[in-house]
Amino acid sequence: MRRNRPVPEPRPPAAFAEAHAAWQAHPVSRRRFLKGAGALFGGLMLPWLPEGAIAEAPGKPDRKWQIIALVQQHLFPDDGNGPDAKTIRAAAYLQQAMALPRFPAEERDFILQGPEWLDDLARQDHGAAYVKLDAASRETLLHRIARSEAGDQWLSLLLLYIFEALLTAPVYGGNPGGIGWAWLEHDPGFPLPTAANTYDRILKK
Amino acid sequence: MTTDYDVCIVGSGAGAAPVAWQLARAGHHVLVLEKGPWLTERDFCKDELACCRRGAYTPDLADEQHVIEEPVEAGWQATPTGESGWDFWNGNVVGGSSNFMSGYFYRLKPLDFRLRSEFGPIEGANVADWPITYEELEPWYTLVEQVVGISGRVVKHRFLEPRSTPDFPHPPLAENVISQWIDAACERLGWQALPTPRAILSQPAHERKSCSYSIFCGSYGCSTGAKGSARAALLDQAVATGRCHIRPHAKVNRLISDARGRVIAAEYADREGRRQRVRAKIFVVACQAIETARLLLASPGPKHPHGLGNNRGQVGRNLLFSAGGSGEGTFRYARLPEREARALRQRGPFVNRGLQHGYVIEHPRLGRIKGGTTDFLFRHPNAITRANDLKRDEHGALIWGTALKRRLHAGFTEGRHLRYEVFCDWLPTDNCFVQLDGQVKDKWGMPVARVRVGYHPHDLEVGEVLSQQAQAVLREMGAEDIRGGVSGSPPPNLVAGGCRFGTDPATAVLDPDCRVFDAPNLYVSDGSFMPTGGSVPYTWTIYANAFRVGQKIVDEL
Numbered sequence: 001m002r003r004n005r006p007v008p009e010p011r012p013p014a015a016f017a018e019a020h021a022a023w024q025a026h027p028v029s030r031r032r033f034l035k036g037a038g039a040l041f042g043g044l045m046l047p048w049l050p051e052g053a054i055a056e057a058p059g060k061p062d063r064k065w066q067i068i069a070l071v072q073q074h075l076f077p078d079d080g081n082g083p084d085a086k087t088i089r090a091a092a093y094l095q096q097a098m099a100l101p102r103f104p105a106e107e108r109d110f111i112l113q114g115p116e117w118l119d120d121l122a123r124q125d126h127g128a129a130y131v132k133l134d135a136a137s138r139e140t141l142l143h144r145i146a147r148s149e150a151g152d153q154w155l156s157l158l159l160l161y162i163f164e165a166l167l168t169a170p171v172y173g174g175n176p177g178g179i180g181w182a183w184l185e186h187d188p189g190f191p192l193p194t195a196a197n198t199y200d201r202i203l204k205k
Numbered sequence: 206m207t208t209d210y211d212v213c214i215v216g217s218g219a220g221a222a223p224v225a226w227q228l229a230r231a232g233h234h235v236l237v238l239e240k241g242p243w244l245t246e247r248d249f250c251k252d253e254l255a256c257c258r259r260g261a262y263t264p265d266l267a268d269e270q271h272v273i274e275e276p277v278e279a280g281w282q283a284t285p286t287g288e289s290g291w292d293f294w295n296g297n298v299v300g301g302s303s304n305f306m307s308g309y310f311y312r313l314k315p316l317d318f319r320l321r322s323e324f325g326p327i328e329g330a331n332v333a334d335w336p337i338t339y340e341e342l343e344p345w346y347t348l349v350e351q352v353v354g355i356s357g358r359v360v361k362h363r364f365l366e367p368r369s370t371p372d373f374p375h376p377p378l379a380e381n382v383i384s385q386w387i388d389a390a391c392e393r394l395g396w397q398a399l400p401t402p403r404a405i406l407s408q409p410a411h412e413r414k415s416c417s418y419s420i421f422c423g424s425y426g427c428s429t430g431a432k433g434s435a436r437a438a439l440l441d442q443a444v445a446t447g448r449c450h451i452r453p454h455a456k457v458n459r460l461i462s463d464a465r466g467r468v469i470a471a472e473y474a475d476r477e478g479r480r481q482r483v484r485a486k487i488f489v490v491a492c493q494a495i496e497t498a499r500l501l502l503a504s505p506g507p508k509h510p511h512g513l514g515n516n517r518g519q520v521g522r523n524l525l526f527s528a529g530g531s532g533e534g535t536f537r538y539a540r541l542p543e544r545e546a547r548a549l550r551q552r553g554p555f556v557n558r559g560l561q562h563g564y565v566i567e568h569p570r571l572g573r574i575k576g577g578t579t580d581f582l583f584r585h586p587n588a589i590t591r592a593n594d595l596k597r598d599e600h601g602a603l604i605w606g607t608a609l610k611r612r613l614h615a616g617f618t619e620g621r622h623l624r625y626e627v628f629c630d631w632l633p634t635d636n637c638f639v640q641l642d643g644q645v646k647d648k649w650g651m652p653v654a655r656v657r658v659g660y661h662p663h664d665l666e667v668g669e670v671l672s673q674q675a676q677a678v679l680r681e682m683g684a685e686d687i688r689g690g691v692s693g694s695p696p697p698n699l700v701a702g703g704c705r706f707g708t709d710p711a712t713a714v715l716d717p718d719c720r721v722f723d724a725p726n727l728y729v730s731d732g733s734f735m736p737t738g739g740s741v742p743y744t745w746t747i748y749a750n751a752f753r754v755g756q757k758i759v760d761e762l
Contacts, residue, residue, distance in 0.1 A: 076610065102265065142605070164254070168589065185618045190251060192251055
């Protein structure tokens with residue numbers, strides 16, 4: 001396979017600089033860990049967990065993971081066209097992926113900053129927390145942030161890791177039973193990784 | 206002087222393994238130092254995270270990176286790859302990047318050995334003839350066919366290289382129906398489609414299994430051993446003699462030379478970071494072009510004040526990539542008769558077709574010039590990459606929800622995508638070279654390679670001619686959404702040069718036997734030796750030359 005320079009992702013138009021500014025206005029360092037209900041992550045306990053475990057175990061989601069899961073579900077909904085974000089365990093997959101080596105630290109930090117920004121913007125624009133918004137308001141809000149560079153990048157990363165949850169080998173925690181492969185008629189080849197030779201174990205060889 | 210080994214080889218890929226194989230079989234004791242791990246078939250599986258998303262076979266860019274100088278309007282802009290994410294590592298494990306090659310194997314042609322004599326000088330390019338001829342390398346090309354294992358079918362054509370055997374030792378791999386469509390389209394255009402030789406066993410041989418048609422070749426390690434990696438094809442055999450030792454996790458930081466200019470020891474960091482030394486009669490460097498130049502430059506000595514073999518400032522110069530471009534077209538099942546659609550859907554069999562009728566071109570403006578090779582292949586089946594390419598509309602805006610899911614489903618299921626890749630000479634110039642970076646260091650405290658990656662505009666003109674030919678084939682086949690183009694961006698996995706061989710020490714680093722001038726017991730046996738690259742992927746030539754160099758060392762010992 002010929003490898004050429006990765007093509008930079010298209011930049012959003014400059015006309016949306018205002019939305020960009022609003023999105024960026026929220027201080028990055030401010031972190032709140034709110035206790036959320038465990039229902040969203042209920043049933044998402046995984047058959048295999050990476051060595052080193054994960055920082056915030058499934059079953060004890062904080063508010064930002066609740067928001068990430070809701071945004072994932074909005075981006076990849078249950079609409080009768082193949083599996084949705086919940087079915088492919090997109091949130092649990094992402095949590096698990098972040099705990100493994102070589103996950104880009106800056107992407108992890110950026111992804112985890114997003115929910116707070118989104119929540120603040122939801123309160124500002126719609127007078128309610130993101131989790132309280134109806135689907136139409138969420139759609140409006142996500143389109144608003146997509147016009148900013150940071151918002152576009154945040155959603156772009158969430159989509160990328162939804163695709164990973166949809167299409168990586170099930171041993172990594174997403175794509176249960178190969179449901180994503182089946183939907184897209186994708187032949188994943190063989191042999192597939194098992195718990196004995198996931199990439200984090202290869203890195204220890 | 207007491208030595209630990211007869212020969213110490215730094216690196217374990219396609220440039221190193223043939224030397225180890227030759228020496229071990231001839232009864233000599235060899236040590237291979239490889240900075241990466243020793244993975245085997247059992248470690249390789251179809252894991253897009255491992256190969257491609259998390260880079261499990263290459264260093265963490267936080268530990269080891271490059272600095273790349275790219276042309277900008279005002280000169281050159283240097284960016285560390287740790288910032289850009291533009292990874293210049295190609296596979297740092299025992300067997301090197303040959304574990305992860307696709308194995309499209311081509312010989313150079315006789316005219317590639319005398320490019321300057323054949324086509325004359327090109328302004329701004331340092332084109333040079335090779336100090337050896339095709340005829341001198343031919344027996345070694347043939348040995349590669351037999352030992353590494355190449356599958357294919359020889360057909361006569363205008364640019365077929367002279368061969369000492371009538372055909373390949375292994376029959377061609379199975380082909381998808383699309384190969385016949387390419388043949389027919391080319392025939393209608395008056396061109397000849399050629400079967401592409403592959404370094405993949407179509408039948409069991411050499412105690413290796415044959416291909417299992419699991420289709421992921423490029424970027425993936427082969428789990429059957431059918432792919433002719435340096436490890437599967439050569440190092441396993443060398444180790445079996447009992448005279449070849451492989452030391453993984455051994456990162457050589459410098460070669461130490463004495464007052465006579467001879468190398469006396471390799472100094473390396475082991476897995477725990479401890480400094481170790483090994484002494485040998487002869488040293489061979491084969492770390493792939495960029496790292497080979499870096500190691501020589503990082504190894505000054507009493508007779509080599511500017512780095513080993515660099516008394517005339519030639520080390521790192523005339524680095525080569527492969528010029529060209531790529532593109533693709535789509536064949537939608539719904540537009541095909543059912544039988545043809547069903548045949549096209551068949552996963553596993555390869556495309557394995559290429560064009561070489563444009564190896565020499567009569568260009569309307571430039572006259573008779575060197576052309577190149579075009580390969581046809583299915584789009585790589587990496588699914589995450591493919592899905593990610595579908596998440597934006599034609600204006601660059603993100604898509605989500607039902608629109609995204611419909612687009613994904615259509616993109617994956619509506620047809621197959623036939624790609625083409627063009628390979629033409631990356632002309633050697635003064636704007637493509639390796640030096641040591643003045644600031645950025647690796648985790649062992651050694652300066653990283655700083656690589657200037659300028660290209661010659663002539664390369665784009667040649668690439669464009671071949672790219673247009675490939676698109677004409679796609680059109681003739683009835684493909685839709687045909688797109689493609691050429692680029693001056695260097696593909697990091699197609700790299701050579703930097704220590705060119707020649708007869709004049711003023712312009713070459715290596716003599717015709719690939720021995721470093723001024724360092725009589727030091728050889729370079731990877732692709733660094735190439736003064737020009739030819740218009741094909743390099744691996745077969747690197748293998749062949751390394752066998753040739755291995756024999757020279759056997760003769761010397």
